[in-house]
Amino acid sequence: MTTGTQGMIGALCRAGFESECGQELVAVAAQQGLFGYFQARKGSGWVLLMLPDPAQAETLMSRCNWQQLVFAREWLLGLAQVPLPERDRVSAVLEALTAEGYTGPYSRLEVQVPDSDLVSSDVQQFARKWTAPLSRALREEGWLSADATAPRLDLVLADFDQVFIGLSFPGNRAPFLGGIPRLRMPAAAPSRSTLKLEEAWKLFIPTEQWYETLGGGVQAVDLGAAPGGWTWQLVKQGMQVHAVDNGPMDQALMDSGQVTHVQEDAFSWRPKRRVSWLVCDIADKPGRVTTLMGDWLTQRQCRHCVFNLKLPMKQRWDTWQDCRDQLEGRLQQAGLKYRLQARHLYHDREEITCYVQLLD
Numbered sequence: 001m002t003t004g005t006q007g008m009i010g011a012l013c014r015a016g017f018e019s020e021c022g023q024e025l026v027a028v029a030a031q032q033g034l035f036g037y038f039q040a041r042k043g044s045g046w047v048l049l050m051l052p053d054p055a056q057a058e059t060l061m062s063r064c065n066w067q068q069l070v071f072a073r074e075w076l077l078g079l080a081q082v083p084l085p086e087r088d089r090v091s092a093v094l095e096a097l098t099a100e101g102y103t104g105p106y107s108r109l110e111v112q113v114p115d116s117d118l119v120s121s122d123v124q125q126f127a128r129k130w131t132a133p134l135s136r137a138l139r140e141e142g143w144l145s146a147d148a149t150a151p152r153l154d155l156v157l158a159d160f161d162q163v164f165i166g167l168s169f170p171g172n173r174a175p176f177l178g179g180i181p182r183l184r185m186p187a188a189a190p191s192r193s194t195l196k197l198e199e200a201w202k203l204f205i206p207t208e209q210w211y212e213t214l215g216g217g218v219q220a221v222d223l224g225a226a227p228g229g230w231t232w233q234l235v236k237q238g239m240q241v242h243a244v245d246n247g248p249m250d251q252a253l254m255d256s257g258q259v260t261h262v263q264e265d266a267f268s269w270r271p272k273r274r275v276s277w278l279v280c281d282i283a284d285k286p287g288r289v290t291t292l293m294g295d296w297l298t299q300r301q302c303r304h305c306v307f308n309l310k311l312p313m314k315q316r317w318d319t320w321q322d323c324r325d326q327l328e329g330r331l332q333q334a335g336l337k338y339r340l341q342a343r344h345l346y347h348d349r350e351e352i353t354c355y356v357q358l359l360d
């Protein structure tokens, strides 16, 4: 069993983004004066941050929140990595937990596999079936509790060789298991992109604030709107939308009477009055989009803003850092109070999605 002397945090991410996720974890740790390194196999969707001792991993997770991470879909405090025998794998996990004194209580057990083609279908099937007997064994030991505030025991299985045993904590983990929301594609929405905005809202806006934040009747602008997947979400919330794009908008959406199609350049067009919501899904240079968003925000032309940044393959982490620094620098210079969050959404591919709310 690998445990003990080193601290470990496991993170799930989109396959192919292990390096960005690892860089992020190392950077977040360094901000807390904790120095580690990451291990990841390319394409695995799984990253381990290694720290000098377990107490440092705990410190990091107690000081930082999952919400501030962009590339990590989920993060877990590592307890152990346990080699798996061919038979009686349940006992192997129980023995490892007993040996380390990790006997709960846990609110529940989840067995996850990384979201990667490198995970065989046998492993995926085994992981699905393993939850029930493992939960039963934990319950028999008296390690599971009805207390929802207790940590959750999270097992991550990438292959049959070993299992990562970790903990996740209420209020400091993804709201969807593994950071993967199960959203249904609305039949009437004109493009699959619609799911990005839906996921962004679910992540960035607490449920209890949906009504006042997204409530009907307010004005919105959608830059790069065609064919209208994001506009469809704005319309569904009852908003009046200026959809800016030279491309054609979905006819049923136009028939709603809530959409004005503006066939102009999104980088120069401005509304006559300020609006509540600005969304922007233009695949342009990330620095250019960030500047545009900064212009709208510092001129207080919108209150809430969701936008995508398409990141270049080789410098995704650095590009995101530059864009964030540029935007925050401008917002601070303008004396604005704001909330900024960004995330590599499950429905994002080569881009990340950012949210800015002006607070005064």
Ligand SMILES: C[S@@+](CC[C@H](N)C(=O)[O-])C[C@H]1O[C@@H](n2cnc3c(N)ncnc32)[C@H](O)[C@@H]1O
Binding pocket: 190, 191, 192, 193, 194, 223, 224, 225, 226, 227, 228, 229, 230, 231, 244, 245, 246, 247, 264, 265, 266, 267, 281, 282, 283
């Ligand atoms: C990824 S698509 C947007 C998809 C849309 N969010 C949806 O959900 O259906 C990007 C759009 O940006 C538009 N676009 C690119 N540059 C633009 C510009 N300078 N001004 C206006 N629209 C632009 C393109 O015409 C394209 O329709």
